[in-house]
Amino acid sequence: MPSWKVTLPCTRAEAEAIDAAEDLGLDSAPVLMTTEDVEDDAERWHLDAYFEVEPNDAAVAAVQALVPSARGRAPAIEQLDDEDWVTMSQAGLEPLHVGRFYVHTAAQDAPPPEGARVFRIEAGRAFGTGHHETTSGCLAMLDGLADARFTDVIDIGTGTGLLAFAARELWPEARVLATDIDPVAVDVTRENAEVNAVPGIDLVVADGALADAITDRAPYDLLIANILAGPLVSMAPEVAAIAAPHATVVLAGLLGRQASEVIGAYTACGCTLEARDDRGDWTILRLRAGAERYVPTAPIDPAGRDGWALDI
Structure with missing residues (x-):
């Protein structure tokens, strides 16, 4: 139509x-x-x-x-x-080269850089082609962690699955779980995993981090959440609760002016800021979970998240 x-x-x-x-x-x-x-x-x-x-x-x-x-x-x-207007609006995207990763669409047939891990991600039904500063910044942040060792990874709000795929490439022995509140995004991630021959990505449709399929696998030593500032703030206790001691937490989807409130929410849950990457108006944060696993001071009720939400 x-x-x-x-x-x-x-x-x-x-x-x-x-x-x-x-x-x-x-x-x-x-x-x-x-x-x-x-x-x-x-x-x-x-x-x-x-x-x-x-x-x-x-x-x-x-x-x-x-x-x-x-x-x-x-x-x-x-x-x-x-026609699919979302695809039309992004049809002119150029291939993206971030660290060891090269992201392109089917319409882009230029040869990739030698030695790059190539991902074909079509513009379409889910966020995360890699071209937005938040996604490319997360790719760069993950690429910079390549020498670290992670065994349990979760990508919250996976979109197209690109960041989960990057984690699988960097840490092939790790368990990788990709979640999204949108079932369409989970379907897109599954399709993209097949197209890019990415093995071993487990998928869950979930609102936040409280689903049994998420908590049963906790704790995680690498947590990625590229969503929006409000949800990042409201979800801080539940994200911190599934983090292993000293886990790495990568957060994105926030504007620079929102960073202090996001950092504050995670600091209150025992995390400390380790790195910050500002790209235009957008900011990517890397935090370290506390030495002991965080235990929320009160039961977490998803219905109450609005009361914690950042005013943006």
């Missing part, structure tokens, strides 16, 4: 707020994407809202309300052909 796109200019501040926008209350909720038009120009961004059906006046007004700077500007509204 064809889809529809509503486009409006916005600022970087509005784009960052949109990343954390609440449900717009529409029967047909759009997928929202923001893009920087001019590098390092905080005033030159735009918002694309993709609808599965033609947006009515209320839907357009809801999108317009997200970008006050565009007040008075008529949105561009267009009908798209019967």
Whole structure:
């Protein structure tokens, strides 16, 4: 079926707020994407809202309300052909070379760097092609840990599975568990593992880190969570609770201005900051779990996570 796109200019501040926008209350909720038009120009961004059906006046007004700077500007509204717009939006991505890893799509047939571990990750139904600063930063962080030894790895919010695949490549003897709240992402990871001949990745659909399939395998000595700042903060006690003493914890999906609150949440659970990688507006953190396994001071109720959430 064809889809529809509503486009409006916005600022970087509005784009960052949109990343954390609440449900717009529409029967047909759009997928929202923001893009920087001019590098390092905080005033030159735009918002694309993709609808599965033609947006009515209320839907357009809801999108317009997200970008006050565009007040008075008529949105561009267009009908798209019967194609996967997510794939279309990322079709121009160039191959990515990070450390020993080389990530490309099927449309990119240039020869990879000699000796690189090649992953084919198609743009499409799940986040994590490697091109966003958070994913490429995590790849670089993991590559820098290659000389370490890990035996139990978990990738929380795996998306396309790319970071779990990198961990499997770096530590072939480790058990690797990839989880995501979205069943589609888990399906995509399974498909990508087959395409890239990545063995031994266990998959779980789970909200957070409290599922039996996760806790039964704890503790983990490498924990990766590339999600968003709010969930990182709210999940800190449950993530820390499944970490082995002195475990390495890699966190991403947070903006630089959110780093102190994320660090604070994990420090309260016994972790200490070891490294920080700032890439544009985004930050990747590496922390070390405490010398003793963390025990939450109160039972963790997933329904109560909203009360811990970071205001972003």
